[in-house]
Amino acid sequence: MKFFVDSAVIEDIKKAKALGLADGVTTNPTLIRRSGQDFQDAITEIANLVKGPVLAEPVSETVKDIVKEGKILASWAPNVVVKIPLTHAGLEATHILKHENIETALTLVFSSAQALLAAKAGAKYICPFVGRLDDIDTPGMELIADIMQIYDNYPELDTEVIVASVRTPGHITESAALGADGVTAPLKVIEQMVRHPLTDIGIEKFLKDWNASGQ
Ligand code: G3P
Secondary structure, eight states, X not given: OEEXXXXXXXXXXXXXXXXXXXXXXXXOHXXXXXXXXXXXXXXXXXXXXXXXXXXXXXXOOSHHHHHXXXXXXXXXXXXXXXXEESSHHHHHHHHHHHHTTOOEEEEEEOSHHHHHHHHHHTOXXXXXXXXXXXXXXXXXXXXXXXXXXXXXXXXXXXXXXXXXXXXXXXXXXXXXXXXXXXXXXOHHHHHHHHOOHHHHHHHHHHHHHXXXXXX
């Protein structure tokens, strides 16, 4: 299972990498703004730091402009993947870039219909947003189950499902149970996965007993 870091903050990516949890990195315009870095500087630095895919998102909206901007982003480093919002223009651009051997990830995916179209267009990855579905009282993980079922039915669809808008450790473990190819998570959620209150209590008791043993 692939763990992508959903961040453009270099320190967060380094911390995840130290845990072996930076198989790739996802960014978006909001995360770039939040990092306070120049877009190209951030992407090239991240692409040097991790071996895996670094997803960078164009802000263009027409097919021609998405393709043009996508090619520029892809030229910044060999492991940059062009992350395109799932629109009509985005699907067409994905199809064109696929034939130019440029990898794409379709993002802002909220339905299994969109996921099916993304795979047919030749996207290397899709990023379905589970947290934002939960926000509108629609179970995000049910979408992942539906997509996995559809993709499993057709082995020739080799698009990888990277679950995004991850807000809780449960989103990650449920993604694993469903066989999703990966997740992209903020460092905060990864840190939450590490901790368990019984682990903390157990350590406290071991240390207390050790100190009492006089050794
Ligand atoms: O990878 C997508 C992610 O950045 C969106 O997360 O929490 O803004 O819905 P969120």
